[in-house]
Amino acid sequence: MIDVLVAGGGPAGLATAIRCVQAGLSVTVAEPRTGPIDKACGEGLMPAAVTRLAALGVHPAGRPLRGIRYMDGSHRSDALFRHGPGLGVRRTTLHAALAARAAELEIAVLPRRVTGFTRRGGGVTAAGVEARYLVAADGLHSAIRRAAGLDPPPARHTRFGLRRHYRVAPWTDLVEVYWSRDAEAYVTPVAEDQVGVAVLGGGRGDYSSRLAAFPALRERLAGAAPASDIRGAGPLRQDVRRRTAGNVLLVGDASGYLDALTGEGIGAALAQAAVLADCVAAGRPDAYDRAWRRASRRSWLLTSGLLWARHQPLLAPRIVPAAQRLPRLFAIIVNLVGEA
Numbered sequence: 001m002i003d004v005l006v007a008g009g010g011p012a013g014l015a016t017a018i019r020c021v022q023a024g025l026s027v028t029v030a031e032p033r034t035g036p037i038d039k040a041c042g043e044g045l046m047p048a049a050v051t052r053l054a055a056l057g058v059h060p061a062g063r064p065l066r067g068i069r070y071m072d073g074s075h076r077s078d079a080l081f082r083h084g085p086g087l088g089v090r091r092t093t094l095h096a097a098l099a100a101r102a103a104e105l106e107i108a109v110l111p112r113r114v115t116g117f118t119r120r121g122g123g124v125t126a127a128g129v130e131a132r133y134l135v136a137a138d139g140l141h142s143a144i145r146r147a148a149g150l151d152p153p154p155a156r157h158t159r160f161g162l163r164r165h166y167r168v169a170p171w172t173d174l175v176e177v178y179w180s181r182d183a184e185a186y187v188t189p190v191a192e193d194q195v196g197v198a199v200l201g202g203g204r205g206d207y208s209s210r211l212a213a214f215p216a217l218r219e220r221l222a223g224a225a226p227a228s229d230i231r232g233a234g235p236l237r238q239d240v241r242r243r244t245a246g247n248v249l250l251v252g253d254a255s256g257y258l259d260a261l262t263g264e265g266i267g268a269a270l271a272q273a274a275v276l277a278d279c280v281a282a283g284r285p286d287a288y289d290r291a292w293r294r295a296s297r298r299s300w301l302l303t304s305g306l307l308w309a310r311h312q313p314l315l316a317p318r319i320v321p322a323a324q325r326l327p328r329l330f331a332i333i334v335n336l337v338g339e340a
């Protein structure tokens with residue numbers, strides 16, 4: 001019997017596997033898709049995420065990011081990172097770097113999907129593997145979370161995200177966030193000739209009609225050829241009863257997700273992976289739920305605060321003007337998110 005079976009080989013799953021091996025545990029990953037794996041994502045790594053990846057021995061190539069810019073039709077505010085740069089990095093590049101590090105540590109990755117598990121002899125069996133612990137890192141719509149009875153009653157959440165890349169030289173080294181009445185568009189430089197554009201929001205409409213709500217951005221992209229297919233994800237918000245059911249533990253998006261509005265999902269997943277490995281290595285899976293909440297608290301609070309303001313009809317149009325009028329406060333908030 002191995003120590004840990006990780007279901008899902010995205011950033012959360014591979015980071016958990018690497019951390020567990022670094023803590024002296026035996027680990028196998030089950031991931032049905034062949035790499036390098038792509039996903040709908042804004043692809044902006046906050047400074048804390050870059051630091052956490054480096055601690056795993058993972059150094060993906062990308063474009064250094066100096067901060068965040070908020071823009072609407074007539075306002076604009078820049079907030080710079082104070083504790084080192086973030087990184088704009090294609091998901092395929094990030095996945096390849098994590099997978100290479102996992103291979104270096106001789107972590108087996110089985111091409112299998114895990115949809116359920118059985119408990120036997122103090123362990124868990126899933127996808128034909130017997131392990132002391134099963135870690136669900138299978139993303140927003142986690143099948144294992146459902147099988148473990150950790151899904152709350154269904155609720156209606158409507159925000160989702162779509163992204164596409166464009167072949168154009170980045171015009172800035174900030175992540176630009178364009179705000180419209182109902183949606184936000186994120187532009188992240190990811191290579192010297194490529195930017196990613198993610199659109200977040202609710203309601204109906206395909207990618208092009210959503211982009212039409214951002215005339216300044218459309219002008220920037222005029223003539224730029226698409227460099228990837230459109231990918232989507234959602235609903236973004238996923239509530240979870242708790243992060244553990246005995247020796248089944250949830251990490252990353254599978255462990256609960258609010259929104260991509262503040263762009264720190266990967267950083268949060270890396271922080272959760274670290275505390276999960278510590279709890280399992282110490283034989284204290286029961287301590288993980290509380291450790292998860294401590295590790296995720298700051299980003300959860302900041303994202304839910306901004307999301308709340310976003311949904312207030314009187315407040316939402318004032319977010320970018322307020323960031324312009326109060327640049328120091330905006331910089332403090334951006335840095336709290338960047339280091340969360």
Ligand SMILES: Cc1cc2nc3c(=O)[nH]c(=O)nc-3n(C[C@H](O)[C@H](O)[C@H](O)COP(=O)(O)OP(=O)(O)OC[C@H]3O[C@@H](n4cnc5c(N)ncnc54)[C@H](O)[C@@H]3O)c2cc1C
Nearest residue numbers: 008010011012041042043044114138139161252253265266
């Ligand atoms: C539009 C959008 C923009 C975003 N922008 C940013 C951003 O700029 N910065 C940032 O940090 N975060 C961003 N995020 C969030 C970020 O993408 C996620 O937080 C991150 O991908 C979580 O990683 P994960 O490993 O938990 O899940 P995933 O990346 O979804 O990986 C899950 C893995 O599990 C595998 N899997 C699924 N089902 C099974 C199964 N049954 N058995 C085994 N394996 C399975 C999948 O194939 C996949 O490889 C954004 C998200 C969206 C939707």
